[in-house]
Amino acid sequence: MAQDLSLSYSNSETIINKANFSIDSGSFIFITGASGSGKSTLLKSLYGALKPKQGSLIVGGVELRGVTSAKLNFLRRHVGIVFQDYKLVKEWTIEKNIMLPLIINGYEKGVTQNQVDSLLKHVRLKHQAGKYPLELSGGEQQRVAMARALAHNPILILADEPTGNLDDYSSQLIWNLLEGANEQLKTTVIVVTHNIPRNMNVAYKHFNIEYGSVHEVV
Numbered sequence: 171m172a173q174d175l176s177l178s179y180s181n182s183e184t185i186i187n188k189a190n191f192s193i194d195s196g197s198f199i200f201i202t203g204a205s206g207s208g209k210s211t212l213l214k215s216l217y218g219a220l221k222p223k224q225g226s227l228i229v230g231g232v233e234l235r236g237v238t239s240a241k242l243n244f245l246r247r248h249v250g251i252v253f254q255d256y257k258l259v260k261e262w263t264i265e266k267n268i269m270l271p272l273i274i275n276g277y278e279k280g281v282t283q284n285q286v287d288s289l290l291k292h293v294r295l296k297h298q299a300g301k302y303p304l305e306l307s308g309g310e311q312q313r314v315a316m317a318r319a320l321a322h323n324p325i326l327i328l329a330d331e332p333t334g335n336l337d338d339y340s341s342q343l344i345w346n347l348l349e350g351a352n353e354q355l356k357t358t359v360i361v362v363t364h365n366i367p368r369n370m371n372v373a374y375k376h377f378n379i380e381y382g383s384v385h386e387v388v
């Protein structure tokens with residue numbers, strides 16, 4: 171999916187340098203690397219927030235080098251993204267936050283409500299449905315962000331250190347959701363992390379970034 175891929179911000183140094191890697195649809199991938207090695211940069215490129223400087227990057231059949239905004243919008247409708255800082259809409263209840271991708275994708279009202287109820291149950295936040303993000307703990311907000319990312323059954327989930335600052339309970343719920351989506355819905359999952367959990371229940375591949383190169387760790 172990436173061929174001689176180079177990434178940089180404006181005219182500054184090259185962060186990813188002629189990387190070649192391929193990720194099979196339905197796989198579970200961890201991306202590691204030292205701080206500043208380019209993990210988040212690579213993740214950004216996978217949803218088109220940073221366009222390739224050189225080479226080719228194809229995600230979900232879409233070439234992201236020089237991609238049009240129409241094609242990018244189409245791709246993003248099939249991708250779920252989880253950021254380290256949640257990025258929830260703070261003026262909306264957590265229920266409405268989770269509904270957002272379903273509304274964008276034109277789901278029927280009844281289906282939307284069922285899906286939101288089911289996700290709220292999975293992240294153990296049914297009793298908090300009417301609260302606003304800032305009334306929740308960090309771990310709870312990240313669980314909402316994960317539920318929102320999964321709501322529309324995306325083909326690809328991109329998560330940037332989704333359990334970075336979370337306690338064991340919230341972390342385990344997040345991993346359960348990611349593993350469940352991968353196993354049951356065949357969602358491709360790509361996670362940037364400093365620590366790969368020891369008790370993973372699904373097969374995964376591990377890529378490490380070092381000096382601008384992306385290598386599979388076997």
Ligand SMILES: Nc1ncnc2c1ncn2[C@@H]1O[C@H](COP(=O)(O)OP(=O)(O)OP(=O)(O)O)[C@@H](O)[C@H]1O
Pocket residue numbers: 179182185203204205206207208209210211212
């Ligand atoms: N918006 C930006 N503009 C310019 N340079 C940036 C920008 N974002 C990141 N960088 C630079 O790109 C390099 C890689 O950053 P990136 O955030 O991808 O690293 P990372 O591996 O995710 O690090 P960490 O583990 O600390 O989060 C760093 O040198 C950083 O300063």
